[in-house]
Amino acid sequence: MNIENLHNNLSCPSCLSEKLISKGFRKSGKKNYKCKDCGAQTVSPLGLHEIDKTHDNEKVSDNIKKLYKKEMFFITSAQNATPVPKNILKSIENYCDVNNAELMVIPYRYKNPTSNFADKDHDWWDSSITKYIVDRRIEICNNLILLADIKTQPTAARPLTGLDGLTGSASGIIGHPKAEMRTIATRQGDMAKIMQTSGTITIENYTPTKAGAKGKFHHSFGGLIVEVDRKNNQFYMRRVSLNKDGTFYDLQKHYGPDFSKKHSGVEGVILGDIHQWWIDPEVNDCIPKLLKDLNPKKVVMHDVVDSYSVSHHHVKMPFTNFAKHHAKMSNIKTEITDFCNWSNKLTLKFKDTEFTVVPSNHHEHIKRWIEEANWKSDPENAEFYLETAHYMIKNTRMGYKGAEYPDPFKYWINKLSPSLNLISTDTSHMIGSFECGMHGHIGPNGARGSIMSLSKIGVKVVVGHVHSPAETDGSLAVGVCASDMEYANGPSSWLNTQAVIYPDGKGTLIHIINGKYKK
Numbered sequence: 001m002n003i004e005n006l007h008n009n010l011s012c013p014s015c016l017s018e019k020l021i022s023k024g025f026r027k028s029g030k031k032n033y034k035c036k037d038c039g040a041q042t043v044s045p046l047g048l049h050e051i052d053k054t055h056d057n058e059k060v061s062d063n064i065k066k067l068y069k070k071e072m073f074f075i076t077s078a079q080n081a082t083p084v085p086k087n088i089l090k091s092i093e094n095y096c097d098v099n100n101a102e103l104m105v106i107p108y109r110y111k112n113p114t115s116n117f118a119d120k121d122h123d124w125w126d127s128s129i130t131k132y133i134v135d136r137r138i139e140i141c142n143n144l145i146l147l148a149d150i151k152t153q154p155t156a157a158r159p160l161t162g163l164d165g166l167t168g169s170a171s172g173i174i175g176h177p178k179a180e181m182r183t184i185a186t187r188q189g190d191m192a193k194i195m196q197t198s199g200t201i202t203i204e205n206y207t208p209t210k211a212g213a214k215g216k217f218h219h220s221f222g223g224l225i226v227e228v229d230r231k232n233n234q235f236y237m238r239r240v241s242l243n244k245d246g247t248f249y250d251l252q253k254h255y256g257p258d259f260s261k262k263h264s265g266v267e268g269v270i271l272g273d274i275h276q277w278w279i280d281p282e283v284n285d286c287i288p289k290l291l292k293d294l295n296p297k298k299v300v301m302h303d304v305v306d307s308y309s310v311s312h313h314h315v316k317m318p319f320t321n322f323a324k325h326h327a328k329m330s331n332i333k334t335e336i337t338d339f340c341n342w343s344n345k346l347t348l349k350f351k352d353t354e355f356t357v358v359p360s361n362h363h364e365h366i367k368r369w370i371e372e373a374n375w376k377s378d379p380e381n382a383e384f385y386l387e388t389a390h391y392m393i394k395n396t397r398m399g400y401k402g403a404e405y406p407d408p409f410k411y412w413i414n415k416l417s418p419s420l421n422l423i424s425t426d427t428s429h430m431i432g433s434f435e436c437g438m439h440g441h442i443g444p445n446g447a448r449g450s451i452m453s454l455s456k457i458g459v460k461v462v463v464g465h466v467h468s469p470a471e472t473d474g475s476l477a478v479g480v481c482a483s484d485m486e487y488a489n490g491p492s493s494w495l496n497t498q499a500v501i502y503p504d505g506k507g508t509l510i511h512i513i514n515g516k517y518k519k
Contacts, residue, residue: 012037012038019036067102071227071230073101073103073140074096074101074104075104075173075224076104076106076175076198076200077175077176077199077200078105079200079205080125081205082110084201085201087257089128091242091246094255094257103132104148106134106135106198107125107135107151108154108176109151110205136149143169144171144172144173144226144228146172147167147173152175154176154178154215155211158180159174159178159180159197160196163195164184164195169187171193172194173196174196176197177197177200177218177219179199179471179474180196180197181197182469182470182471182493183195183469183479183495184493186493188492191495194237196471199223200219200222204219218473227519234513236511236517238508239508263503265297267296267297267505268432269291269296270300270464270476270498271498272498273360273465273467273478273481274301274305275306275362275481277335278308279482280482282515283481286512287498289517296500298355299354300358300431300436301343301355301358302357302360303362303439304357305335305339307362308324308329309381312368312372330380330381331381331384332366336413339417340413340416347420357422358438359407359425360464361439370392373385391408392408392411410422432504433460433505434459434507435457435459435460439463440454440463444456449463451470455474455475460476461475462478463476467479467480479498480496482494483496496511496512498517
């Protein structure tokens with residue numbers, strides 16, 4: 001994308017093509033345009049309104065030209081007619097100085113006459129940040145676009161809604177005070193598209209209405225750190241959340257208005273769903289590096305085995321079972337042992353770290369296999385089956401909620417990898433201010449789980465299960481450590497994403513891309 005052409009010509013908002021032709025006028029009197037590439041029609045082509053007349057356009061253009069020489073950015077946003085706390089701005093400027101990063105502030109408006117800081121001439125921004133304002137669409141690198149020309153109301157409950165296609169297959173950043181992120185499925189072979197909001201640096205300035213109260217509740221001081229590897233056309237993006245005194249954490253360092261220092265370690269790291277037999281080799285190599293750099297007190301793991309060897313999905317799939325047999329992948333004890341060997345190497349490296357395995361749906365496949373399989377027709381797994389079933393029946397009893405029997409997966413993990421901490425279903429596991437004891441497959445009242453439903457339970461959560469990372473309403477969903485799996489056909493929104501919880505209780509998502517989590 002050519003930035004000069006983008007602002008001197010009109011572009012299609014659906015496919016970003018510059019091949020627009022006039023197509024008469026709408027009933028509203030607005031001129032209509034049609035894209036010759038994708039056929040979409042619009043009255044608001046890109047470039048028509050995107051230059052913000054309230055700013056010095058020459059200075060903004062000069063700032064933008066400098067951006068293409070930079071490889072690290074701190075991207076945030078600011079509301080009109082609203083102050084910026086000095087400590088917060090000083091901390092960000094300090095971060096940029098230390099890391100040779102460029103600060104970019106996306107302006108947005110809250111057009112409401114009852115705004116706490118409104119007056120007759122409310123169309124202004126805090127003078128301390130005007131030199132950082134960027135109000136145009138910018139291609140930060142080939143696969144990441146800053147959508148600074150799009151203004152979204154700060155009270156929008158879902159600020160990313162409807163923007164999925166605006167950047168084509170590239171990821172996009174929207175200026176908004178609410179922290180939200182999701183991945184969008186892309187064609188096979190392409191990295192999943194990340195759509196993310198920026199956070200803000202202006203104080204809470206909302207009206208005393210329902211929408212205003214919700215906006216204030218989700219107001220997020222912070223921004224996005226973007227590192228660009230221009231040689232490989234790759235970017236690494238993560239959110240940082242600021243405290244009101246301006247302090248914040250980013251990876252191994254703690255920042256403030258007048259300091260930058262290495263901290264002793266994070267509270268926790270929640271790994272994406274493991275599925276150890278299918279773990280991506282590059283992710284596998286990166287995980288120890290990530291843990292070594294961040295030195296977490298706790299590590300949480302989801303879906304550590306796939307239970308592929310005894311999956312109920314393969315019961316009526318003879319050719320799959322034939323392939324499993326010849327590949328020596330039809331033995332459940334081997335699958336569990338392989339994971340335990342993998343995890344034992346990891347726990348041995350990080351002896352001061354507590355490793356916890358969360359109850360997950362793929363672990364439950366083993367219980368289902370014990371309940372439904374016939375050991376007489378499966379000699380390869382018969383011994384495992386009989387030992388496990390014998391242990392389960394000896395320890396089955398009636399509890400206060402009904403029948404209770406032990407988890408066969410937990411039984412074998414305790415035998416083969418006793419250093420792991422396995423928690424039971426409905427057991428809380430708090431790290432900082434986040435509940436990390438739920439996989440995400442079970443929702444409220446036993447319904448099917450989702451990040452949306454679990455984000456409403458009154459405490460922030462970090463869950464797995466979906467393989468498509470997300471951030472919404474303060475809660476996080478991690479991705480997956482595998483690159484691809486048998487049942488994942490078609491366009492994919494999966495990403496190799498882990499969660500980090502810092503010493504101040506703030507959480508963020510870290511993406512492993514091409515074997516690295518940072519440039």
